[in-house]
Amino acid sequence: MTALALMGLLPENASTTGSVNLDGENLLQKSEAEMCRVRGNKMAMIFQEPMTSLNPVHTVGRQIMEPLRLHKGLSKSSAMQEAIRLLDRVGIPNPAERVSNYPHQLSGGQRQRVMIALALSCSPDVLIADEPTTALDVTIQDQILELIQTLVQEEGMSLVLISHDLGVIAENTDNVIVMYGGTVVESGKTDHIFDQLTHPYTQGLFAAMPKVGMGRGKRLTTIPGTVPDLINLPSGCTFTDRCPLASDICAGNIPPVNQMEGSHLVTCHHLQQAVSARSKGLYE
Amino acid sequence: MSVFLAKRFITLLATLIGASIVIFTVMEILPGDPALVILGVDATESSVAALTKELGLDRPPLERYFDWIGGLLQGELGNSYAYKVPVSELVQGALQITVPLAILSMILSVTIALVIGLYAAANHNKASDVTLMGVSQLGISVPNFWLAVLLILYFAVNLKWFPPGGFPGWDQGFWKCINALILPAVALATVQGAILARITRSSVLEVFREDFVRTAxxxxxxxxxxxxxxxxxxxMIPVITVMGLQFANLLAGTVVVENVFYLPGLGSTVLKAINNRDTIVVENVVLMLAAMVVITNFVVDILYAVIDPRLKAHDI
Known part of the structure; x- marks a missing residue:
């Protein structure tokens, strides 16, 4: 949702408030025609489902050529050359042959590489990767992330990585925003957050990770309850129903933003309790 | 691709052989003796027997079936029992009306459907979409023979733009014939176009929800x-499926509208032949209709493969 809102691709009946700033311009104030020139050009996106994100009736080459011809005005033949170069860049073997393949002839990992080539085609300033490896198996996940990381550094792009995999986040990001129920609960430098888990939800996320040496037969720690109905979110803290620290004040009042060390921000009513719970764990 | 085509072609042949057996059997079982119908109820037993022998109907069914098929393979359809003219002559006249009518109706129907269906889908849930879908609902509900009568009343009787019925024959000039076919084509295309428009709309809306649309x-x-x-x-896949079915229906199922416009098309010919127990005409025409339906499906199958490369891959 957040990623789609950034791209201005939410359904028509959705309303977006606030601002999305890129190069000093607020994207929310742009017209649809202006947004069409931003999407795929200055800001590109990689989706979660590589299996269904490519059009089954067009060749992958044609799909990669599309943004090139649209935004860069390349001719058909030079767009084709560029598509082959891009396929090579994302590590697809025999790019000159693969370019005329249909998506069903490629594996999931290859399709995600094609999606990356597509997103990369116009050298965007910002690359949004919305759980890019969730649908892939573990060995491919690693390759894809490494590829994204390399490309981001070589092309000088900014990467917005959306993931629930803490290992992926720790390895690939500089800053983290932890979100729960559509609101930011904790944000800051990746190192700070991983050193000083503070918000009860962030602590829960870490507690739920399997740990090396935790022993067989021991159950994983879970956060009690389920994700709240997004239509009827509590008016105060969205995590109230599942939080071990919650008290009467939480449900009805929006929690304050507490500044920790540096730019580390935590949105919680019970900051002191949360900080002191770090050592013994909130969910044991 | 060639394996795909070969498979489809074998299916086509098998269907036609099956259809010929079913058609022949049904005509055998159907009560009513052609000789008796031709001679009338007062005929003597001996004259009926003589005519039966003359028509070759006294031979065993299996022999007559293979005779029929053998004749078909040599392009020989036999003579009508009732009119004593070659079946091919009867059929040819009917085809010259039915095929152009079917094609004209199909062009109209597809044009109506794509324009309305795409426009409605692009304006999903807006006033224009709701209005167009209301109109198409009306189009589906109107019986085509009644619409045919209304069209005759208004465009032929009041405005005199088109003839109210009949067919001049292709030797009288192309536009004169097209003119005679326009009102029946509109009557037939309205219902089919309305159905096709709704299918186009819902199919387009469904594809709009796919992930690759978000990518685009x-x-x-x-x-x-x-x-x-x-x-x-x-x-287009569901739209083309229904188009194929509709085209088959336009070839065979237009008897009522043909009668309203006095068009001696295929439907009317076969209906008359059934009443006359002119079995040889019925068998040949029905088999021909079956062949046209099967060929239409064959073409639809090929179109699927052209549209969606995945289908080709599954078949090979």
Whole structure:
């Protein structure tokens, strides 16, 4: 949702408030025609489902050529050359042959590489990767992330990585925003957050990770309850129903933003309790 | 691709052989003796027997079946029992009306359907969409023979733009014939176009929810470009399926409208032949209709493979 809102691709009946700033311009104030020139050009996106994100009736080459011809005005033949170069860049073997393949002839990992080539085609300033490896198996996940990381550094792009995999986040990001129920609960430098888990939800996320040496037969720690109905979110803290620290004040009042060390921000009513719970764990 | 075509072609032949057996059997079981119908109820037993022998109907069914099929393979359809003229002559006259009528109706129907269906889908849930779908509901509900009568009353009797019925024959000039076919084609195409429009709309809306449409939008394509470049082709599979069924229906199932416009088409010919127990005409015409339906399906199958490369891959 957040990623789609950034791209201005939410359904028509959705309303977006606030601002999305890129190069000093607020994207929310742009017209649809202006947004069409931003999407795929200055800001590109990689989706979660590589299996269904490519059009089954067009060749992958044609799909990669599309943004090139649209935004860069390349001719058909030079767009084709560029598509082959891009396929090579994302590590697809025999790019000159693969370019005329249909998506069903490629594996999931290859399709995600094609999606990356597509997103990369116009050298965007910002690359949004919305759980890019969730649908892939573990060995491919690693390759894809490494590829994204390399490309981001070589092309000088900014990467917005959306993931629930803490290992992926720790390895690939500089800053983290932890979100729960559509609101930011904790944000800051990746190192700070991983050193000083503070918000009860962030602590829960870490507690739920399997740990090396935790022993067989021991159950994983879970956060009690389920994700709240997004239509009827509590008016105060969205995590109230599942939080071990919650008290009467939480449900009805929006929690304050507490500044920790540096730019580390935590949105919680019970900051002191949360900080002191770090050592013994909130969910044991 | 060639394996795909070969498989489809074998299916086509098998269907036709099956159809010929069913048609022949049904005509055998059907009560009513052709000789008796031709001679009338007062005929003597001996004259009926003589005519039966003359028509070759006294021979065993299996022999007559293979005779029929053998004749077909040599392009020999036999003579009508009732009119004593070659069946091919009867059929040819009917085909010259039915086939152009079917094609004209189909062109009208597809045009109506694509324009309305795409426009409604592009304006999903807006006033124009709701209105168009209301109109198409009306189009589906109107019986085509009644619409035919209304069209005759208004465009032929009041405005005198088109003839109220009949067919001049192709030797009288192309436009004169097309003119005679326009009102029946409109009557037939209204219902079919309305159904097809609804299918087009829902199919387009369904494809709009696919992930690859979001990808196309994320590339920077506008809503309209996405519709034309990514949605349309994917949405065509159900539309083409129904188009195939409708074309088959236009070839065989237009008796009522043909009668309203006094058009001696295929439907009317076969109906008359059934009443006359002119079994040889019925068998040949029905088999021909079956062949046209099967060939239409064959073409539809090929179109599927052209539209969606995945289907080719599964078959080979």
């Amino acid at each position: 939008r994320a590339k920077g394509l506008s809503q309209r470009a996405t519709l034309w470049l990514h949605v349309l082709r994917n949405a």
